[in-house]
Amino acid sequence: AQSVSQHNHHVILSEAASLELGCNYSYGGTVNLFWYVQYPGQHLQLLLKYFSGDPLVKGIKGFEAEFIKSKFSFNLRKPSVQWSDTAEYFCAVKNYGGSQGNLIFGKGTKLSVKP
Amino acid sequence: DTGVSQNPRHKITKRGQNVTFRCDPISEHNRLYWYRQTLGQGPEFLTYFQNEAQLEKSRLLSDRFSAERPKGSFSTLEIQRTEQGDSAMYLCASSGTSGGPPPGTGELFFGEGSRLTVL
Numbered sequence: 001a002q003s004v005s006q007h008n009h010h011v012i013l014s015e016a017a018s019l020e021l022g023c024n025y026s027y028g029g030t031v032n033l034f035w036y037v038q039y040p041g042q043h044l045q046l047l048l049k050y051f052s053g054d055p056l057v058k059g060i061k062g063f064e065a066e067f068i069k070s071k072f073s074f075n076l077r078k079p080s081v082q083w084s085d086t087a088e089y090f091c092a093v094k095n096y097g098g099s100q101g102n103l104i105f106g107k108g109t110k111l112s113v114k115p
Numbered sequence: 116d117t118g119v120s121q122n123p124r125h126k127i128t129k130r131g132q133n134v135t136f137r138c139d140p141i142s143e144h145n146r147l148y149w150y151r152q153t154l155g156q157g158p159e160f161l162t163y164f165q166n167e168a169q170l171e172k173s174r175l176l177s178d179r180f181s182a183e184r185p186k187g188s189f190s191t192l193e194i195q196r197t198e199q200g201d202s203a204m205y206l207c208a209s210s211g212t213s214g215g216p217p218p219g220t221g222e223l224f225f226g227e228g229s230r231l232t233v234l
Contacts, residue, residue, distance in 0.1 A: 036225075042227070043226055043227045044158070044206070044208075045225070046223075049222060090157050090158070102163075103223060105157030105158045108156075108157050
């Protein structure tokens with residue numbers, strides 16, 4: 001069965017530190033890849049997405065992610081985090097051309113940024 | 116606010132009771148999804164509609180669960196004879212089919228969720 005693994009459950013950083021959150025998925029076909037973010041007390045919202053083309057995609061608030069097909073990975077990065085980036089981050093995968101509804105989420109990584 | 120709206124935001128019920136959640140999607144979106152999220156887990160897909168048609172159901176959706184979208188607008192998720200294991204956040208999301216590569220952009224717009232606590 002298709003699955004998404006996020007290796008870090010909780011990451012604690014100081015402001016201005018660099019961030020990388022890992023995401024690996026298990027599916028050999030073409031995929032659409034997403035990172036969603038949930039700020040405290042708010043709903044899930046899209047951070048960035050990859051469908052095709054340049055494997056380095058840029059999202060909102062200075063986030064970017066790189067799709068490495070050979071590693072089945074879609075890691076999220078930010079060069080310098082801010083206190084306002086404190087949130088939970090979810091990686092998600094959908095089979096291209098597959099089930100329309102079934103977006104598979106990872107368990108999430110909680111990011112705490114110390115001021 | 117023109118986002119996805121869910122109510123009630125929090126429901127506490129006793130085991131064995133029935134509960135119903137409502138979701139109002141973004142008005143121009145024809146797809147509507149229900150997910151469930153428990154503590155320490157990511158959202159898990161339950162079911163999805165395109166207009167009024169329920170096109171897919173997860174095996175997580177037991178016989179006690181039923182979802183409807185009668186006029187292709189709002190949706191309801193009913194849980195009958197609730198069990199303590201049903202305690203979770205129930206998330207609704209919507210998406211459109213316009214824009215992006217086929218079969219749709221895949222971007223889901225989520226509501227704030229309805230938290231169910233079964234005592």
